Amino acid sequence: MRIAIAGLGRMGGNMARRLRRAGIGVVGWNRTRAVTDALAAECGVEPAASLAEAVRRLRAPRVLWLMLPAGGATEQAFGEALGLLEAGDVLVDGANSDYRDSQRRAQEAAARDIRFVDCGTSGGIWGLEAGYCLMLGGEAEAVQILRPVLDALAPPKGWAHVGPAGAGHYVKMIHNGIEYGMMQALAEGLALLRAKETFGIDLAQVAELWRHGSVVRSWLLDLTAEALARDPDLRGVAPWVEDSGEGRWTVREAVDLAVPAPVITLSLMARFQSRDEDGFAARALAAMRNAFGGHRIRAAEAPR
Numbered sequence: 001m002r003i004a005i006a007g008l009g010r011m012g013g014n015m016a017r018r019l020r021r022a023g024i025g026v027v028g029w030n031r032t033r034a035v036t037d038a039l040a041a042e043c044g045v046e047p048a049a050s051l052a053e054a055v056r057r058l059r060a061p062r063v064l065w066l067m068l069p070a071g072g073a074t075e076q077a078f079g080e081a082l083g084l085l086e087a088g089d090v091l092v093d094g095a096n097s098d099y100r101d102s103q104r105r106a107q108e109a110a111a112r113d114i115r116f117v118d119c120g121t122s123g124g125i126w127g128l129e130a131g132y133c134l135m136l137g138g139e140a141e142a143v144q145i146l147r148p149v150l151d152a153l154a155p156p157k158g159w160a161h162v163g164p165a166g167a168g169h170y171v172k173m174i175h176n177g178i179e180y181g182m183m184q185a186l187a188e189g190l191a192l193l194r195a196k197e198t199f200g201i202d203l204a205q206v207a208e209l210w211r212h213g214s215v216v217r218s219w220l221l222d223l224t225a226e227a228l229a230r231d232p233d234l235r236g237v238a239p240w241v242e243d244s245g246e247g248r249w250t251v252r253e254a255v256d257l258a259v260p261a262p263v264i265t266l267s268l269m270a271r272f273q274s275r276d277e278d279g280f281a282a283r284a285l286a287a288m289r290n291a292f293g294g295h296r297i298r299a300a301e302a303p304r
Protein backbone atom coordinates (compact mmCIF):
# COMPACT_ATOMS: atom_id res chain seq x y z
CA MET A 1 0.00 0.00 0.00
CA ARG A 2 1.09 3.56 -0.72
CA ILE A 3 -0.37 6.81 0.55
CA ALA A 4 0.48 10.49 0.37
CA ILE A 5 0.90 12.61 3.50
CA ALA A 6 0.58 16.37 3.23
CA GLY A 7 2.30 18.06 6.17
CA LEU A 8 5.44 16.46 7.58
CA GLY A 9 5.77 18.39 10.82
CA ARG A 10 5.89 16.94 14.34
CA MET A 11 2.85 14.72 13.75
CA GLY A 12 2.89 14.05 9.99
CA GLY A 13 6.65 13.47 9.92
CA ASN A 14 6.53 10.86 12.66
CA MET A 15 3.51 9.20 11.09
CA ALA A 16 5.43 8.92 7.82
CA ARG A 17 8.36 7.35 9.72
CA ARG A 18 6.08 4.85 11.45
CA LEU A 19 4.43 3.88 8.16
CA ARG A 20 7.79 3.41 6.49
CA ARG A 21 8.90 1.13 9.35
CA ALA A 22 5.82 -1.01 8.60
CA GLY A 23 6.78 -1.17 4.92
CA ILE A 24 4.06 1.18 3.71
CA GLY A 25 4.97 3.46 0.82
CA VAL A 26 4.69 7.15 1.64
CA VAL A 27 4.72 10.04 -0.78
CA GLY A 28 5.44 13.15 1.27
CA TRP A 29 4.75 16.79 0.69
CA ASN A 30 5.62 19.66 2.99
CA ARG A 31 5.51 23.39 2.38
CA THR A 32 9.18 23.65 3.31
CA ARG A 33 10.92 21.42 0.79
CA ALA A 34 13.96 20.78 3.01
CA VAL A 35 11.73 18.94 5.51
CA THR A 36 10.52 16.57 2.79
CA ASP A 37 14.03 15.96 1.52
CA ALA A 38 15.35 15.21 5.00
CA LEU A 39 12.60 12.63 5.54
CA ALA A 40 13.25 11.15 2.12
CA ALA A 41 16.91 10.66 3.00
CA GLU A 42 16.09 9.33 6.46
CA CYS A 43 13.40 6.76 5.77
CA GLY A 44 12.62 6.55 2.08
CA VAL A 45 9.62 8.85 1.87
CA GLU A 46 9.09 9.71 -1.80
CA PRO A 47 9.44 13.47 -2.01
CA ALA A 48 6.83 15.51 -3.87
CA ALA A 49 7.29 19.16 -4.75
CA SER A 50 3.58 19.94 -4.62
CA LEU A 51 0.28 18.48 -3.52
CA ALA A 52 -0.48 17.86 -7.20
CA GLU A 53 2.71 15.86 -7.63
CA ALA A 54 1.99 13.86 -4.47
CA VAL A 55 -1.43 12.89 -5.80
CA ARG A 56 -0.03 12.12 -9.28
CA ARG A 57 2.35 9.58 -7.75
CA LEU A 58 -0.51 7.50 -6.28
CA ARG A 59 -2.59 4.72 -7.82
CA ALA A 60 -6.40 4.47 -7.52
CA PRO A 61 -8.01 4.43 -5.08
CA ARG A 62 -5.66 7.22 -4.02
CA VAL A 63 -5.29 7.96 -0.32
CA LEU A 64 -4.27 11.48 0.59
CA TRP A 65 -3.78 12.10 4.31
CA LEU A 66 -3.74 15.74 5.44
CA MET A 67 -1.64 16.28 8.56
CA LEU A 68 -1.61 20.07 8.59
CA PRO A 69 -2.54 22.58 11.28
CA ALA A 70 -6.32 22.76 11.70
CA GLY A 71 -7.99 25.84 10.25
CA GLY A 72 -6.62 27.79 7.29
CA ALA A 73 -3.84 25.41 6.23
CA THR A 74 -6.13 22.38 6.27
CA GLU A 75 -8.93 24.27 4.52
CA GLN A 76 -6.62 25.37 1.74
CA ALA A 77 -5.13 21.93 1.18
CA PHE A 78 -8.61 20.38 1.33
CA GLY A 79 -9.86 22.69 -1.41
CA GLU A 80 -6.84 21.98 -3.57
CA ALA A 81 -7.11 18.23 -2.97
CA LEU A 82 -10.73 18.18 -4.15
CA GLY A 83 -9.51 19.40 -7.53
CA LEU A 84 -6.78 16.76 -7.71
CA LEU A 85 -8.50 13.59 -6.49
CA GLU A 86 -10.96 11.47 -8.48
CA ALA A 87 -14.15 9.58 -7.71
CA GLY A 88 -13.52 6.75 -5.23
CA ASP A 89 -10.35 8.30 -3.78
CA VAL A 90 -10.01 8.77 -0.02
CA LEU A 91 -9.15 12.09 1.61
CA VAL A 92 -8.27 11.95 5.31
CA ASP A 93 -7.98 14.91 7.66
CA GLY A 94 -5.88 13.90 10.68
CA ALA A 95 -5.66 17.38 12.21
CA ASN A 96 -7.50 18.59 15.32
CA SER A 97 -10.22 20.06 13.11
CA ASP A 98 -13.58 21.33 14.28
CA TYR A 99 -16.05 18.49 13.68
CA ARG A 100 -18.49 20.88 12.03
CA ASP A 101 -15.85 21.75 9.42
CA SER A 102 -15.41 18.01 8.87
CA GLN A 103 -19.13 17.50 8.32
CA ARG A 104 -19.12 20.26 5.71
CA ARG A 105 -15.96 18.98 4.06
CA ALA A 106 -17.43 15.47 3.85
CA GLN A 107 -20.42 16.90 1.98
CA GLU A 108 -18.24 18.89 -0.41
CA ALA A 109 -16.13 15.80 -1.08
CA ALA A 110 -19.18 13.55 -1.51
CA ALA A 111 -20.48 15.91 -4.21
CA ARG A 112 -17.44 14.76 -6.23
CA ASP A 113 -17.69 11.12 -5.08
CA ILE A 114 -14.52 11.58 -3.03
CA ARG A 115 -14.59 9.79 0.32
CA PHE A 116 -13.71 12.06 3.20
CA VAL A 117 -12.59 10.55 6.49
CA ASP A 118 -12.07 12.69 9.59
CA CYS A 119 -9.47 11.19 11.87
CA GLY A 120 -8.96 12.37 15.43
CA THR A 121 -5.32 11.65 16.22
CA SER A 122 -3.98 11.33 19.74
CA GLY A 123 -0.53 10.45 20.99
CA GLY A 124 1.57 13.51 20.23
CA ILE A 125 5.30 13.12 19.77
CA TRP A 126 5.18 9.73 21.52
CA GLY A 127 3.10 8.22 18.74
CA LEU A 128 6.14 7.28 16.66
CA GLU A 129 7.12 4.57 19.16
CA ALA A 130 3.88 3.94 21.07
CA GLY A 131 1.49 4.26 18.13
CA TYR A 132 -1.35 6.73 17.65
CA CYS A 133 -4.90 6.43 18.89
CA LEU A 134 -7.07 7.09 15.83
CA MET A 135 -10.77 8.00 15.94
CA LEU A 136 -12.36 7.76 12.51
CA GLY A 137 -15.53 9.25 11.09
CA GLY A 138 -16.91 8.58 7.61
CA GLU A 139 -18.09 5.75 5.41
CA ALA A 140 -17.21 2.17 6.41
CA GLU A 141 -15.89 1.40 2.89
CA ALA A 142 -13.42 4.27 3.08
CA VAL A 143 -12.20 3.13 6.49
CA GLN A 144 -11.72 -0.38 5.06
CA ILE A 145 -9.44 1.02 2.35
CA LEU A 146 -7.36 2.64 5.09
CA ARG A 147 -7.12 -0.52 7.20
CA PRO A 148 -3.43 -1.40 6.50
CA VAL A 149 -2.40 2.20 7.23
CA LEU A 150 -4.44 2.31 10.44
CA ASP A 151 -3.00 -1.01 11.61
CA ALA A 152 0.50 0.37 11.05
CA LEU A 153 -0.11 3.72 12.75
CA ALA A 154 -2.02 2.54 15.80
CA PRO A 155 -1.07 0.11 18.55
CA PRO A 156 -3.26 -3.02 18.77
CA LYS A 157 -6.90 -1.93 19.35
CA GLY A 158 -5.76 1.66 18.87
CA TRP A 159 -8.08 2.68 16.06
CA ALA A 160 -11.83 2.57 15.62
CA HIS A 161 -14.50 3.69 13.20
CA VAL A 162 -16.68 5.68 15.60
CA GLY A 163 -19.45 6.99 13.34
CA PRO A 164 -20.37 9.03 10.26
CA ALA A 165 -18.50 12.06 8.92
CA GLY A 166 -17.58 14.42 11.75
CA ALA A 167 -17.81 11.75 14.46
CA GLY A 168 -14.05 11.15 14.47
CA HIS A 169 -13.27 14.76 15.20
CA TYR A 170 -16.20 14.98 17.62
CA VAL A 171 -14.78 12.08 19.65
CA LYS A 172 -11.31 13.68 19.56
CA MET A 173 -12.76 17.00 20.71
CA ILE A 174 -14.40 15.38 23.73
CA HIS A 175 -11.18 13.43 24.39
CA ASN A 176 -9.32 16.72 24.60
CA GLY A 177 -11.98 18.24 26.85
CA ILE A 178 -11.40 15.32 29.22
CA GLU A 179 -7.65 15.88 28.86
CA TYR A 180 -8.11 19.48 30.06
CA GLY A 181 -10.04 18.34 33.14
CA MET A 182 -7.59 15.60 34.07
CA MET A 183 -4.62 17.91 33.67
CA GLN A 184 -6.27 20.61 35.75
CA ALA A 185 -7.11 18.21 38.59
CA LEU A 186 -3.54 16.91 38.72
CA ALA A 187 -2.13 20.44 38.64
CA GLU A 188 -4.43 21.65 41.45
CA GLY A 189 -3.65 18.62 43.61
CA LEU A 190 0.08 19.24 43.22
CA ALA A 191 -0.38 22.91 44.11
CA LEU A 192 -2.23 21.89 47.30
CA LEU A 193 0.52 19.46 48.28
CA ARG A 194 3.11 22.15 47.72
CA ALA A 195 1.19 24.75 49.74
CA LYS A 196 1.24 22.58 52.88
CA GLU A 197 4.67 23.82 53.77
CA THR A 198 4.64 22.35 57.29
CA PHE A 199 4.75 18.83 55.83
CA GLY A 200 7.56 19.62 53.40
CA ILE A 201 6.12 17.17 50.88
CA ASP A 202 8.43 16.18 48.03
CA LEU A 203 6.17 16.53 44.98
CA ALA A 204 8.39 14.49 42.71
CA GLN A 205 8.36 11.67 45.25
CA VAL A 206 4.56 11.68 45.60
CA ALA A 207 3.95 11.93 41.85
CA GLU A 208 6.28 8.95 41.37
CA LEU A 209 4.59 7.10 44.23
CA TRP A 210 1.11 7.56 42.74
CA ARG A 211 2.26 5.98 39.49
CA HIS A 212 2.40 2.61 41.25
CA GLY A 213 -0.97 1.08 42.01
CA SER A 214 -2.87 4.28 42.86
CA VAL A 215 -6.28 5.10 41.42
CA VAL A 216 -4.95 8.24 39.72
CA ARG A 217 -2.06 6.51 37.93
CA SER A 218 -2.12 7.55 34.30
CA TRP A 219 0.06 8.58 31.40
CA LEU A 220 -0.48 12.24 32.28
CA LEU A 221 0.80 11.48 35.77
CA ASP A 222 3.79 9.61 34.31
CA LEU A 223 4.71 12.70 32.31
CA THR A 224 4.13 14.97 35.31
CA ALA A 225 6.34 12.81 37.52
CA GLU A 226 9.12 12.98 34.94
CA ALA A 227 8.80 16.77 34.69
CA LEU A 228 8.95 17.14 38.50
CA ALA A 229 11.95 14.82 38.76
CA ARG A 230 13.80 17.07 36.31
CA ASP A 231 12.70 20.40 37.80
CA PRO A 232 10.93 19.99 41.19
CA ASP A 233 9.61 23.57 41.31
CA LEU A 234 9.02 23.78 37.54
CA ARG A 235 10.99 27.03 37.62
CA GLY A 236 11.86 26.64 33.98
CA VAL A 237 8.20 26.81 32.94
CA ALA A 238 6.27 30.09 32.80
CA PRO A 239 2.73 30.02 34.28
CA TRP A 240 1.10 30.52 30.89
CA VAL A 241 -1.12 27.80 29.41
CA GLU A 242 -2.15 27.88 25.77
CA ASP A 243 -5.13 26.17 24.19
CA SER A 244 -5.66 25.16 20.58
CA GLY A 245 -9.44 25.15 20.34
CA GLU A 246 -10.69 21.70 21.28
CA GLY A 247 -11.47 22.68 24.87
CA ARG A 248 -13.42 25.74 23.69
CA TRP A 249 -15.37 23.62 21.24
CA THR A 250 -16.17 21.07 23.95
CA VAL A 251 -17.54 23.83 26.18
CA ARG A 252 -19.53 25.27 23.27
CA GLU A 253 -20.98 21.79 22.70
CA ALA A 254 -21.90 21.47 26.37
CA VAL A 255 -23.83 24.73 26.08
CA ASP A 256 -25.51 23.72 22.80
CA LEU A 257 -26.57 20.35 24.20
CA ALA A 258 -27.34 21.72 27.68
CA VAL A 259 -25.11 19.01 29.14
CA PRO A 260 -23.42 20.17 32.35
CA ALA A 261 -19.64 20.02 31.99
CA PRO A 262 -18.41 22.15 34.91
CA VAL A 263 -14.98 20.55 35.29
CA ILE A 264 -14.03 20.89 31.63
CA THR A 265 -15.43 24.43 31.49
CA LEU A 266 -13.51 25.57 34.55
CA SER A 267 -10.31 23.94 33.34
CA LEU A 268 -10.61 25.98 30.14
CA MET A 269 -11.20 29.15 32.18
CA ALA A 270 -8.13 28.32 34.30
CA ARG A 271 -6.04 28.40 31.13
CA PHE A 272 -7.45 31.80 30.20
CA GLN A 273 -6.71 33.03 33.70
CA SER A 274 -3.11 31.89 33.43
CA ARG A 275 -2.66 34.40 30.61
CA ASP A 276 -4.24 37.34 32.39
CA GLU A 277 -1.11 39.38 32.98
CA ASP A 278 -3.16 42.56 33.21
CA GLY A 279 -5.31 41.11 36.02
CA PHE A 280 -8.09 43.61 35.46
CA ALA A 281 -10.85 41.45 36.96
CA ALA A 282 -8.80 40.94 40.14
CA ARG A 283 -8.07 44.66 40.34
CA ALA A 284 -11.80 45.39 39.93
CA LEU A 285 -12.58 42.97 42.78
CA ALA A 286 -10.04 44.53 45.08
CA ALA A 287 -11.34 48.02 44.23
CA MET A 288 -14.95 47.03 45.06
CA ARG A 289 -13.94 45.43 48.32
CA ASN A 290 -12.02 48.55 49.23
CA ALA A 291 -14.97 50.77 48.29
CA PHE A 292 -17.64 48.98 50.32
CA GLY A 293 -15.60 47.84 53.28
CA GLY A 294 -12.53 49.99 53.34
CA HIS A 295 -10.51 46.80 52.96
CA ARG A 296 -6.87 47.17 52.15
CA ILE A 297 -5.71 47.12 48.57
CA ARG A 298 -2.18 46.44 47.52
CA ALA A 299 -0.85 49.39 45.60
CA ALA A 300 0.10 48.62 42.05
CA GLU A 301 3.61 49.38 40.93
CA ALA A 302 3.76 52.86 39.44
CA PRO A 303 3.89 52.73 35.64
CA ARG A 304 7.42 53.27 34.42
Ligand SMILES: O=C(O)[C@H](O)[C@@H](O)[C@H](O)[C@H](O)COP(=O)(O)O
Pocket: 096, 121, 122, 123, 124, 176, 179, 242, 243, 244, 245, 246, 247
Ligand atom coordinates in the same frame (compact mmCIF):
# COMPACT_ATOMS: atom_id res chain seq x y z
O1 LIG B 1 -4.43 13.77 22.18
C1 LIG B 1 -3.41 14.39 21.92
O2 LIG B 1 -2.41 13.93 21.38
C2 LIG B 1 -3.38 15.83 22.31
O3 LIG B 1 -4.62 16.27 22.77
C3 LIG B 1 -2.99 16.65 21.13
O4 LIG B 1 -4.05 16.69 20.23
C4 LIG B 1 -2.41 18.00 21.47
O5 LIG B 1 -1.47 17.94 22.46
C5 LIG B 1 -3.43 19.04 21.72
O6 LIG B 1 -3.60 19.68 20.49
C6 LIG B 1 -3.08 20.11 22.72
O7 LIG B 1 -4.23 20.80 22.88
P1 LIG B 1 -4.30 22.18 23.60
O8 LIG B 1 -3.33 23.08 22.88
O9 LIG B 1 -5.71 22.63 23.39
O10 LIG B 1 -3.91 21.96 25.01
